[in-house]
Structures are given as C-alpha cells and as structure tokens.
Amino acid sequence: MKIVLITQDDPFYLARNLDYLLKKLPPFAQVVGTVVADVSPFGKRETFTQKARKTYSIFGGPFFLRYGLKFILSKLRRQNSVRYVLKKHGVPLIHLEGNINRPESLQKIAAYQPDLLISIAGNQIFKRPLIDLAPKGCLNLHTALLPKYRGLMPSFWVMKNDEKYTGVSVFFVDEGIDSGPILVQKKVEIGNRSQAGLIKYTKQLGMDAIVESVEKIHAGTYELIENDASQMTYFSFPTREDVNAFLAAGKTFY
Template identity: 75%
Template sequence: MRLVILTQDDPFYLARNIDYLLKKLPPYAEVVATVVFDVSPFGKRESFKDKIKKTYDIFGLPFFLRYGFKFVSSKLDSRNNVRKVLADRGIPLIQIEGNINKDENLEKIRAYKPDLLVSIAGNQIFKRKLLDVATYGCINLHTALLPKYRGLMPSFWVLKNGESHTGVSVFFVDEGIDSGPILVQNKLEIGGMSQAALIDVTKKMGMDAILESIDKIHSGKYELIENDAAQMTYFTFPTRNDVKEFLAAGKRFY
C-alpha cells in the first residue's frame, strides 16, 4: 500500500509522533512521499509576528514565556524537525505552490500513485479532486471523539468543558470539516491531566489509531461509524475570556 502523508512543520509534537508511526508501519505499507505545509497553530496563515502577539494576548505572559522557550529549544533539536525526520528515512518531499487543490499540485501527488492519503494535522481544506487522487481516498486524525468537538484545539475545549473522557478519531475525509465517516475511534479517561499531557497522550494514541486504520483498509474488513451531524459540536480558537474561564475552573495548560 502506497501512502502519501499530508502534515505540517509543527515543532512541538509531530516529528516524534510521525517517526513513531513510520517505525510501526506494517511491511505492506510504504510512505512514498509527503507534503509538509507551513505551520499554522491558529487554523489559518498568519505572519510570525501576528502569531506571537496573538499567543500573548490570548494566553497571557506565563504561557507565552513557557511556550516561547519550548519553541526555540524545539527548533534547535533536529528530532523535532518534521522535514528532517522524513529526510532521514529517504522519503521524498512534494514541493507544492499555494493551495494543495490546484491542478498542478494534484499532478505532483498523482505522480506517486498513492493508494491512501494520510492527513496528520493537515491544515488546508481538501477538495474532492484531491481526495480522488488516491485509490482509497484520504484519512485524517482528530484528537477528540467525533462528532463532538469538531474544529480547533479539542484538548483545550474538553478540559474547559469538564469532560471526563476524550479520545481520538480517524475518519475518511470528505469536503466538510471533521465530518467524514469514522473508521477508528478510541476513548481515553482524562483524569487530572493538563492540556500538555493530554496532547502528548492523544497524539500517541492517534498514531496507533492510524496504524489500525491502515490495517483495516488493507484488509477491507471494517464497519464505519456514523459521524452524525445532528450530534456535532464545533469549536474555534479560544478567546482571552475562554482562557480565563479555563484557569478559573482549575484546569492547567502544563
């Protein structure tokens, strides 16, 4: 099975998790190429200066300093570099220009004859022409129990809303947002975890769920779980007031 991974250049969590995924891939699966988007933690493209200001304004000084230090130290550690992890394994990087759905970009991906596209923090909207490039379409990891908590930063929202459990969902991508039929869904008790701990745990769970999904697609033996739009909740990026309520409820970022 020929896989093309669609991801982003996140310096915090993705490199080591993608490395874990690559180590655990079954013999019949091969990552033949990758697309690495520019990082966009706020769900849209912004200048680095705007990202810094927005982080400070929304999350406050202690968070800003802690994650600023973590960002710099991660950039200095090659183990946190997505592109280097891929390069070390000899996996080609597909250079795209602008939106991935442009015909010229689709041709570049199509040249690798993918059986399956695997989106891990892919941060562009995927259109039907892209989804049809691969034989089995595209799967995506979402670190929440869909159809609840579609959208951005589910780890923040499940904590803020006092949920006792969360989890991970791997679904077939359609042209909506986190709306496709679910292939694998695994549940997790939150307990007293901070947001940082929850992200760590769910990212690792997510890699295992992707591996489980690849195996099911390869075997052809699976039953899809409905991603019921009537039960969905959707969340965008938090505001400063949301962060104040998060902290007032005794929740922790780290």
Template identity: 70%
Template sequence: MRLVILTQDDPFYLARNIDYLLKKLPPYAEVVATVVFDVSPFGKRESFKDKIKKTYDIFGLPFFVRYGFKYVTSKLDSRNNVRKVLADRGIPLIQVEGAINKDENLEKIRAYKPDLLVSIAGNQIFKRKLLDVATYGCINLHTALLPKYRGLMPSFWVLKNGETHTGVSVFFVDEGIDSGPILVQNKLEIGGMSQAELIDVTKKMGMDAILEAIEKIHSGKYELIENDASQMTYFTFPTSDDVKAFRAAGKRFY
C-alpha cells in the same frame, strides 16, 4: 500500499509521533512521499509576528514565555523537525505552491500513485479532486471523539468544558470539516491531565489509531461509524475570555 502523508511543520509534537508511526508501519505499507504545510496554530495563515502577538494576547505572559522557550529549544533539536525526520528516512518531500487543491499540486501528488492519503494535522480544506487522487481516498486524525469537538484545539475545549473522557478518531475525509465517516475511534479517561499531557497522550494514541485504520483498509474488513451531524459540536480557536474560564475551572495548560 502506497501512502502519502499530508502534515505540517509543527515543532512541538509531530516529528516524534510521525517517527513512531513510520517505525510501526506494517511491511505492506510504504510512505512514498509527503506534503509538509507551514505551521498554522490558529487555523489560518498568519505572519510569524502576528502569531507571536496573538499567543501573548490570548494566553498571557507565563504561557508565552514557557512556550516561546520550548519553541526555540525545539527548533534547535533536529528530532523535533518534521522535514528532518522524513529526510532521514529518504522520503521525498512534495513541494506545493499555494492551495493543495490546485491542479498543478494534484499532479505532483498523483505522480507518486498513492493508494491512501494520510492527513496528520493537515491544515487546509481538501477538495474532492484531491480526495480522488488516491485509490482509497484520504484519512485524517482528529484528537477528540467525533462528532463532538470538531474544529480546532479539542484538547483545550474538552478540559474547559469539564469532560471526563476524550479520545481519538480516524475518519475518511470528505469536503466538510471533521465530518467524514469514522473508521477508528478510541476513548481515553482524562483524569487530572493538563492540556500538554493530554496532547502528548492523544497524539501517541492517534498514531496507533492510524495504524489500526491502515490495517482495516488493507484487509477491507471494517464497519464505519456514523459521524452524525445532528450530534456535532464545533469549536474555533479560544479567546482570552475562554482562557480565563479555563483557568477559573482549575484546568492547567502544563
């Protein structure tokens, strides 16, 4: 099975988790190429200066200093570089210009004859032409129990809203947002975890769920779980008021 991974250049969590995924892939699965998007933590493309200002404005000085330091140290450690992890394994990087759905970009991906596209923090909306490039379409990892908590930063919202459990979902991508039928879903008790701890745990869980999904697609033996739109909740990036409510509820970022 020929896989193309669609991901982003996140310096905090993705590199080591993608490395874990690559190590655990079964013999019949091969990553033949990757697309690495620019990182966009707020769900849209912004200048680096705008990202810095927004982080400070929303989360405050202590958070800004802590994650600013973590960002710098992560950038200096090649183990946190998604492109480096992929290059070390000899996996080609597909250079795309602009929106992934442009015909010229689709042709670049199609040249690798993928059986399956695997989106891990893919931060663009995928259109039907892209989804049809691969034989089995595209799967995506979402670190929440769909159909609840569609959208951005579910680790923040499940904590703010006092949920006792969360989890991970791997679903077949359609043209909506986190709306396709679910292939794998695994549940997790939150307990006293901070947001950083929750992200760590669910990212690792997510890699195992992707492996499980690949096996199901390879065998052809699976039953899809309905991603019921009537039960959905959807969240965007938090505001400073949301952050105040998060802290007032006794929740921790780290």
C-alpha cells in the same frame, strides 16, 4: 500500499509522533512522499509576528514564554524537526507552491501514485479532486470523539467544558470539517492531565489509530462508524475569556 502523508511543520509534537508512526506502520504500507506545510496553529495562514501576538494576547505571558522557548529549542534540535524525521526514514518531501488543491499541486501528488492519503494536522480544507486522488481514500486524524468537538483545539475545549473523557478519531475525509465517516475511534479518560499531557497522550494514541486504520483498509473488511451531524458540536479558536474560564476551573496548560 503506497501512502502520501499531508502534515505541517509543527515544532512541538509532530516530529516524535511521525517517527513513532513510521516505525509502527506494517511492512506492506510504504510512505512514498509527504507534503509539509508551514506551521499554522490557529487554523489559518498568519505571519510569525501575527501568531506571536495572538498567542500572547490570548494565553498570557507565562504561556507565551514557555512555548516561545520550546519553539526556539526545537529549531536548535534537529530531531524535533518534521523534515529531519522524514529524511531519517528516507521519505521524500513533496514541494508544493500555493494551495494544495491547485491542479499543479494535485499533479505533483498524483505523480507518487498513492493508494491512500493520510492527513495529520493538515491545515487546509481539502476539495473533492484531492479527496478522490487516491483510490483507497483520504484519512484524517482528529483528537476528539467525533461528532463532538469538531474544529480547533479539542484538547482545550474538552478540558474547559469539564468532560470526563475524550479520544481520537480517524475518519475518511469529505468536503466538510471533521464530518466524514469514522474508521477507528479510541476513548481516553482525561483524569488530572494537563493540556500538554493530554495532547502528548492523544497524539501517540492517534498514531496507533492510524496504523489500525491502515491495517483495516488493507484487509478490506471494516465497518464505518457514523459521524452523526445531528450530534455534532464545533469549536473555533478560544478567546482570552475562554482561557480565563479554563484557568478558573482549575485546569492547567502544562
């Protein structure tokens, strides 16, 4: 089974988790190429200065300094680079110019003859020609128990809303946002974790869920879980007021 990954150059969590995933994929699954977009933590393309200003204004000085330092250190440590991990595993980069849905982008991806596409922190909306490009479909990982908490930063929102449980969902992508049928879902007790601790745990759990999904697709025997739109909730990026409420409720970022 030939797989093309679609991800972004996240400096905080993705490199170690992609390394974990590439080590755990079964022998029949070969990652033949990866699209790596520029990091976009706010769900849309912004300049570095815009990202920095928004982080500071919403999350405050201590958060900004902590993650700013982590960002700098990640650039100095090659093992924290997504591209470094891919090179270590011999996975080629697929270089695209502009939107992933452009005909030229689709042609480049199709040249790798993927059987399956897997999006991990992909930061663009996929259109039908891309979704249908691989015969076995296109999977996406979302770190929440869909259909609840569709959208951005589910780890923040489940904690702010004092949920007792969250989880991960691997689903087949459709043209909506986190709306496709679910293939694998795993539940997690939040407990007293910080947001960083919750992200770290669910990211790795998500890699296990992807491996399980690949095995199910290879076997050809699986039952889909309905991603019931009537039960959905959707969250966008938090405001400063949301962050204040998060902290007032005794929740911690790290």
